[in-house]
Amino acid sequence: MKFNFKTHFKYLAPAVMIVMIAGSACAQDNRPGIMENTPEISDDQKNYTVETIVDGLENPWGMAFLPDGGILITEKKGELIFAKDGQKTIVEGAPEVVSRGQGGLLDIVLHPDYETNGWLYLTFASGEGEEEGANTAIMRAKFDGKSLTDHELLYKASPNTKKGQHFGSRIAFDNDGYLYFSAGERGERDVNPQDITRDNGKVYRINDDGSIPADNPFVNAEDAKKAIYSYGHRNPQGMMFHPEYNEIWVNEHGPQGGDEINVVKKGANYGWPVVSYGINYDNSILTDDTGKEGMEQPIYYWVPSIAPSGMAVVPGEIYPEWSGNILVGSLKFQYLEMLTLENKKVVARTKLLDGMGRLRNVKVGHDNYIYAGIEGKGIVKIIPKNKHD
Amino acid sequence: MIKLGILSCFIFSYLGWTAFYFQDQDEALKASIKRGQEVYQDYCISCHLANGEGVDGTFPPLAKSDFLLKKREESIRAVKYGMNGEIIVNKKTYNSTMTNLGLYDDEVADVMNYILNSWGNKSKKMVTEEEVKAVSKEGKKDS
Numbered sequence: 001m002k003f004n005f006k007t008h009f010k011y012l013a014p015a016v017m018i019v020m021i022a023g024s025a026c027a028q029d030n031r032p033g034i035m036e037n038t039p040e041i042s043d044d045q046k047n048y049t050v051e052t053i054v055d056g057l058e059n060p061w062g063m064a065f066l067p068d069g070g071i072l073i074t075e076k077k078g079e080l081i082f083a084k085d086g087q088k089t090i091v092e093g094a095p096e097v098v099s100r101g102q103g104g105l106l107d108i109v110l111h112p113d114y115e116t117n118g119w120l121y122l123t124f125a126s127g128e129g130e131e132e133g134a135n136t137a138i139m140r141a142k143f144d145g146k147s148l149t150d151h152e153l154l155y156k157a158s159p160n161t162k163k164g165q166h167f168g169s170r171i172a173f174d175n176d177g178y179l180y181f182s183a184g185e186r187g188e189r190d191v192n193p194q195d196i197t198r199d200n201g202k203v204y205r206i207n208d209d210g211s212i213p214a215d216n217p218f219v220n221a222e223d224a225k226k227a228i229y230s231y232g233h234r235n236p237q238g239m240m241f242h243p244e245y246n247e248i249w250v251n252e253h254g255p256q257g258g259d260e261i262n263v264v265k266k267g268a269n270y271g272w273p274v275v276s277y278g279i280n281y282d283n284s285i286l287t288d289d290t291g292k293e294g295m296e297q298p299i300y301y302w303v304p305s306i307a308p309s310g311m312a313v314v315p316g317e318i319y320p321e322w323s324g325n326i327l328v329g330s331l332k333f334q335y336l337e338m339l340t341l342e343n344k345k346v347v348a349r350t351k352l353l354d355g356m357g358r359l360r361n362v363k364v365g366h367d368n369y370i371y372a373g374i375e376g377k378g379i380v381k382i383i384p385k386n387k388h389d
Numbered sequence: 390m391i392k393l394g395i396l397s398c399f400i401f402s403y404l405g406w407t408a409f410y411f412q413d414q415d416e417a418l419k420a421s422i423k424r425g426q427e428v429y430q431d432y433c434i435s436c437h438l439a440n441g442e443g444v445d446g447t448f449p450p451l452a453k454s455d456f457l458l459k460k461r462e463e464s465i466r467a468v469k470y471g472m473n474g475e476i477i478v479n480k481k482t483y484n485s486t487m488t489n490l491g492l493y494d495d496e497v498a499d500v501m502n503y504i505l506n507s508w509g510n511k512s513k514k515m516v517t518e519e520e521v522k523a524v525s526k527e528g529k530k531d532s
Contacts, residue, residue: 058489059488076488077489099491100490100491100492101431101432101490101491103491104491163431164431164432164490164491165431165432165435187431256438280439281434281435281438281439282434282438282439282440283439332436332444332447332448333447334485357485357486358485358486358488375486375488376473376486
């Protein structure tokens with residue numbers, strides 16, 4: 001029938017309203033070229049068994065494998081745990097931490113020459129300083145079997161604030177003896193990450209004793225924080241050294257959508273918050289741009305977010321079919337994501353440990369097995385089905 | 390006549406008192422809600438999202454949530470200590486971990502007042518710091 005405005009108006013008005021309300025209720029990222037769940041993730045094939053190595057942990061944020069077979073595990077609430085042969089003991093002398101929001105006792109990594117020099121490295125949310133609240137700190141210490149000794153604070157980001165988010169705090173060594181660590185932007189996206197005269201929103205590179213490498217990118221930049229190696233990050237909670245490329249890789253949380261894997265390059269700007277593949281939590285558009293000249297593109301991004309934490313590369317021994325794949329924990333979806341890359345392009349994705357819990361950390365042990373730290377659970381080990389000792 | 394006068398005095402005094410008392414309460418609640426919104430945006434929004442809608446199957450909604458509106462003490466306990474395990478919200482099952490956020494008791498009260506009075510939720514009784522203090526880590530589960 002012919003549309004007559006007068007008679008049909010009573011249908012038009014509610015129809016328009018419904019369309020507008022429905023439209024506004026959907027996440028509104030209308031920017032072109034953003035790919036969701038690409039490539040599509042495969043279900044967990046469960047072609048492996050899972051062995052619980054340490055149980056009864058709340059939030060095993062970091063773990064480090066000792067030469068003698070024990071594991072040092074950080075509990076975010078502030079405990080350092082030594083686990084061996086099914087026993088857990090609390091290590092004395094852990095640093096005082098501010099356990100609030102995402103902060104607390106965070107990562108732990110051993111020096112590459114740990115057997116010779118005994119140094120271990122810890123990141124944590126520290127209240128050290130004048131202001132109330134906390135910010136990211138990194139220290140080193142030694143473990144005598146019972147306690148930590150020889151504490152040395154190597155770097156403390158400032159200022160402290162009471163905000164609960166974005167401490168970053170992953171640590172990795174490269175093959176040249178440099179130590180890298182991340183500090184998230186502490187919830188101050190318009191103030192910290194793009195400014196190299198400020199801490200936060202950065203990946204830092206220091207020597208193993210806390211001194212600044214002479215060829216750090218901003219050692220000669222006026223007022224810059226000299227420890228900065230790259231900037232424009234949001235909150236990297238995954239970091240690893242990739243031996244095939246001799247590079248430091250990170251994964252970082254985006255806002256609503258836009259989690260990323262980045263190859264860390266000296267002096268590079270990773271764009272937060274100027275460019276992003278995500279939008280704000282209230283569905284408003286954060287930025288029109290997903291890329292910009294002079295800013296690094298991620299080698300992979302996730303839309304929707306998986307909330308990545310922890311990162312490792314699968315070695316060839318033990319898991320020949322998975323050799324070279326990248327492992328990233330998903331806090332949000334409670335699985336371990338395994339990504340297959342060809343020339344730094346993701347060609348396949350699979351779920352592992354699906355539904356086991358918030359996947360906080362993943363590491364490869366001295367025995368070349370994959371270990372995962374799961375919130376509300378503990379540390380588990382993945383054993384391929386063809387290997388049963 | 391005098392009796393009527395005295396009675397009226399009492400009635401109007403009482404009304405006057407309630408007007409001031411409830412206005413103060415109202416102001417206190419408004420202030421708490423405002424502070425609670427800041428707590429929400431710092432600690433809660435990345436999972437429960439800006440309109441309390443959550444993420445279907447992953448993070449439960451707070452907007453018009455039957456769990457929140459009917460299980461007050463359990464809700465306070467979750468915000469205060471974190472929460473683990475399976476719950477049912479608006480007929481959907483959720484099974485994840487809500488981490489212990491490390492909020493102070495007054496922050497728990499503020500954010501509770503914010504979520505109880507946003508997105509179509511309404512709560513007559515204000516959550517106070519005292520009420521939060523009294524909530525223990527293990528409580529009997531509300532049925």
